[in-house]
Amino acid sequence: MAVPKKKISKSRRDMRRAHLALAMPTWVEDKESGEFRRPHHIDLKTGRYRGRQVIVQREKTAEEGSE
Numbered sequence: 006m007a008v009p010k011k012k013i014s015k016s017r018r019d020m021r022r023a024h025l026a027l028a029m030p031t032w033v034e035d036k037e038s039g040e041f042r043r044p045h046h047i048d049l050k051t052g053r054y055r056g057r058q059v060i061v062q063r064e065k066t067a068e069e070g071s072e
Contacts (some may be wrong), residue, residue, distance in 0.1 A: 014025050032041045032045045037056075052060030 016020045031044055034040070035042050035051075035053075037053065038048055038051050040048060040050050045069050047059055049060075052058055052062050
């Protein structure tokens with residue numbers, strides 16, 4: 006079993022853990038639709054990315070609308 010040779014000070018321990026904090030995900034408002042989306046991601050509502058249509062939106066059918 007591993008046993009530490011010396012006591013790790015609180016300062017040293019906390020400095021080691023400093024980069025482990027969880028960051029809140031960043032959201033940006035889409036310029037065209039006004040919806041919030043992640044930066045560098047496709048807007049799933051419209052299927053657009055950087056002003057270009059990259060995903061073709063399907064028309065909703067009666068079966069999909071009832072779910």
